[in-house]
Amino acid sequence: MPKYAYKALNKEGHEVFGIVQAESQALAINDVRTLGLYPTSVREARKSDERRARREKRGLSELYIGGVKNKEIVVMTRQLSTLIDAGLPLLRSLNVLIAQLKPCKLRDILREISADIQSGSTFSEALAKHPKQFDRLFVNMVRAGEVGGMLEVVLSRLAVFMERREALKRRVKGALIYPIAVIVIATGIVGFLLVKVVPVFADIFHEFGGELPAPTQFLIAAGDFMVYNWW
Template sequence: MKGEQVAKNANLLRAELRRQGIMPTVVKIKPKPLFGSAGKKISAKDIAVFSRQLATMIKSGVPIVQALEIIGGGQKNPKLKDMLNSLRADIEGGSSIYEAMGKHPVQFDELYRNLVKAGESAGVLETVLDTIATYKENIESLKGKIKKALFYPATVIVVAILVSAILLIFVVPQFQQVFRSFGADLPAFTKLIIAASEFLLSYWWLILLIVIGGTFGFLFAYKRSPAMQHTMDRLILKVPVVGQIMHNAAIARYARTLATTFKAGVPLVEALDIVSGATGNSVYERAVHEIRDDVAVGYQLNMAMKQVNLFPHMVTQMTAIGEEAGALDTMLFKVAEFYEEEVNNAVDALSSLLEPMIMIFIGGVVGCMVVGMYLPIFKLAAAI
């Protein structure tokens, strides 16, 4: 017989196998692959599915250790399987599920762990896990819509640059040879296009180096500079159409995250501290920190939200109604649903608007180059 099992060391595994009536001949540590660990990365979708499965099993009365063993046994992704086996081993060793998840902070962020801790304390872990699964599914859907909204403008720019580069590198030089045989003076617009073609052919390596270096330099600085992140996030919020989508998305994520944490029994001030990092925008993150500080000294949530001057009147009013009625989580869920629908509609409208604009923009770029190349021919025909 051969097999694999998670254990802290070989001696403990031998003892466990003997207890099960198995006398092992060789027990050795499984070697790691040469180039990183095998299997694809554990995605947020994987965690959402795992949360739903675990909640269903706990509701059905399956002990948590056995539930983790069943779920882990059915995984095809080795990384996810190893993580679930690690969780099971830690819980078998006496750790709470909150403590076991704390060893995997990338997959289980602070929000997730705090919700699980609240669910464990209140004895409603299965309900909390079900809520987390729904939350993660909605947030991932929202992220997908935001990426779709940003993808179209980026596509227009990239395609226009590629088409222009192809024309300048392969097409314009052919026309340039023909124009030389004319010996006539070329129009200024044609000279400009030829000069651009010659520059691209001579210094393509420099342009490529600047583009690659600039991209990596920007990403490096953006990831390590909070000031730059805040500046870029603030600028994105001011971009027409896209900025409004980002505003609505940040409000939706704020409302859904706060509603989920508050419903799980996390105190409001602590919940706001967790929520700040889940908005997806540093402008809103700073605003939520201000709201948390105001609530901590006695302000009502809706009043603190008004102070930051970022949330629409409808959001603050619904929050006020929820606070007065003792149904804050319910109202915030409604706010989240409304703004998620707004994002969905805005992304669909943006897609419909940009499709013809992409064609017009690329057609305009190609048309200008074609006109520039044919102008000398038109002049020659007129002279004849």
């Protein structure tokens, strides 16, 4: 039996993609409508459509390079807190965020979380399935917010905490740049002196004769080591 790939809108107005088997295109359109969807495009399926349909079924409509940035998590957390505080249910708030996001990994993750919640999981349980994006602190705080009935407050505080943590990381990195740069430059200068300058003075001292002080002998030995072993 022929297979037909379709694009359709669900009840929330989101576009979905899938494949149905039918004897004709008209019957395929009818089958899509029986799924509670509004078909916008129906055509004969190709092999690439079948692969895409499998990814859609797993909640991975696209493949994206890289992960989710912390800044994206912060913005999502703050927006979700605002929507819930405005009186929207959690699931509806997630669907609003999904609709606003451009195709990205975070959108696919939110789709999976939304599907898990519809299947009966709690928000914290759905988040725990994505440990790379939501650490144990995030999940446990959300769980506490669910139990205490103050999820929007917890999400708002989490957003503030993550913003401050990212700001602290930036300050620490900025503070480390100067001493690291000084160490690198100083090491380069010392290496240049040992390789280029010290050997010249060593030849001069040897011509004068006599026993050199221990610090001078150490510098000459270090210069020889750099020249004959590392340079």
